[in-house]
Amino acid sequence: MSLEPTPHGKVAVFTAGSWGTAFSMVLADAGNEVAMWARRDEVARAVNEQHENPDYQPGVELPPSVSATTDVEKALHGADMVVLATPSQSLRAGLTEWAPFIEKDAVIVSLMKGVELGTLERMSEVIAQVTGAGPERIAVVSGPNLSPEIARREPAASVVACAEESVAKLIQARIHSPAFRPYTSTDVLGCELGGAYKNVVALAVGMAVGLGFGDNTTASVITRGLAETARLATQLGANPLTLMGLAGLGDLVATCSSPLSRNRTFGEKLGRGMTTEEIYASTRQVAEGAKSCSSLLALARSRGVDAPIAEHVEAVVAGRMTAQQMMDSFIARDTKAEAD
Numbered sequence: 001m002s003l004e005p006t007p008h009g010k011v012a013v014f015t016a017g018s019w020g021t022a023f024s025m026v027l028a029d030a031g032n033e034v035a036m037w038a039r040r041d042e043v044a045r046a047v048n049e050q051h052e053n054p055d056y057q058p059g060v061e062l063p064p065s066v067s068a069t070t071d072v073e074k075a076l077h078g079a080d081m082v083v084l085a086t087p088s089q090s091l092r093a094g095l096t097e098w099a100p101f102i103e104k105d106a107v108i109v110s111l112m113k114g115v116e117l118g119t120l121e122r123m124s125e126v127i128a129q130v131t132g133a134g135p136e137r138i139a140v141v142s143g144p145n146l147s148p149e150i151a152r153r154e155p156a157a158s159v160v161a162c163a164e165e166s167v168a169k170l171i172q173a174r175i176h177s178p179a180f181r182p183y184t185s186t187d188v189l190g191c192e193l194g195g196a197y198k199n200v201v202a203l204a205v206g207m208a209v210g211l212g213f214g215d216n217t218t219a220s221v222i223t224r225g226l227a228e229t230a231r232l233a234t235q236l237g238a239n240p241l242t243l244m245g246l247a248g249l250g251d252l253v254a255t256c257s258s259p260l261s262r263n264r265t266f267g268e269k270l271g272r273g274m275t276t277e278e279i280y281a282s283t284r285q286v287a288e289g290a291k292s293c294s295s296l297l298a299l300a301r302s303r304g305v306d307a308p309i310a311e312h313v314e315a316v317v318a319g320r321m322t323a324q325q326m327m328d329s330f331i332a333r334d335t336k337a338e339a340d
């Protein structure tokens with residue numbers, strides 16, 4: 001089986017969380033038949049019987065071509081595209097169970113924005129290892145795509161990146177819906193780094209907001225966050241222009257500006273004095289930056305890249321520093337040229 005150029009094929013989506021559900025709507029609106037895999041039977045039943053996922057996109061009516069199942073084999077049977085949207089730290093374990101049922105030659109698309117703890121691997125690298133798929137079968141979709149807005153079909157753009165440009169174009173055709181405009185790229189690494197790093201920057205911005213600071217502070221953190229992201233990503237081989245695009249600056253602005261962002265909200269709660277444990281207890285949804293700050297910091301250190309935002313965010317999340325101490329420390333750092 002190889003990827004159909006027309007949007008009439010079947011797409012399997014793992015799993016039925018906030019983004020998996022909203023992206024299933026994009027896929028359905030673009031003409032695909034979508035099978036979401038859900039961990040819990042009540043979620044699958046609600047999707048099939050009420051056309052709603054009340055846990056993750058409450059009040060949103062799902063198109064009839066979106067169904068859900070808890071049966072891995074059934075979800076994957078006949079799917080020429082497999083979309084992965086789990087928390088990054090859970091991907092390896094989940095995919096190990098799903099991989100044997102993925103159709104030969106199916107294209108695997110990551111929607112995830114994190115870096116694995118311990119291995120420091122990006123999601124496309126984990127996918128390659130677990131499934132044995134080559135780079136021509138692995139793609140990433142990343143951009144300013146807050147799922148509640150996508151689920152309301154508000155217009156948005158994104159990037160679909162694959163090392164093999166012709167495959168990126170096929171996926172682009174399969175996910176281009178009336179409200180969702182994908183651009184292609186071959187810079188998988190740049191898109192993944194942009195997506196993961198913006199979550200860490202959003203935590204820092206959220207902390208500034210939680211402390212009561214205004215737009216000068218947040219704009220300063222966002223801009224220095226972009227510089228930090230670009231420094232590491234280009235050191236690892238990304239195209240610097242990717243970081244200025246939708247998967248870099250675009251997503252950074254959306255996430256850092258929006259109260260809908262789980263990462264910014266997590267940071268805001270830290271800024272207001274809640275502990276990491278209290279915040280985890282207050283939400284069921286993932287804030288990837290709270291974990292990826294550690295892996296991105298380790299990645300930066302392994303490459304000798306200066307990463308003060310990741311370093312400070314990691315310290316606040318780990319409880320070794322307060323948000324106020326982080327802001328004080330940012331200002332007090334040794335002064336330098338902006339371009340350094």
Ligand SMILES: NC(=O)C1=CN([C@@H]2O[C@H](COP(=O)(O)OP(=O)(O)OC[C@H]3O[C@@H](n4cnc5c(N)ncnc54)[C@H](O)[C@@H]3O)[C@@H](O)[C@H]2O)C=CC1
Nearest residue numbers: 015016017018019020085086090094112113146147285286
């Ligand atoms: N929600 C959003 O607006 C966007 C999210 N993303 C990224 O998509 C990825 C998924 O995020 P969301 O859907 O928002 O998260 P979520 O927290 O809303 O949903 C996570 C989903 O993964 C499942 N899950 C949790 N632990 C699991 C495990 N151990 N094994 C298998 N499945 C598990 C949950 O049941 C749920 O269906 C993240 O990397 C996030 O950064 C990217 C763009 C937009």
Ligand SMILES: O=C(CO)COP(=O)(O)O
Nearest residue numbers: 143144145146261262263
């Ligand atoms: O990646 C996102 C928007 O593009 C979603 O951000 P949060 O995970 O912070 O909600």
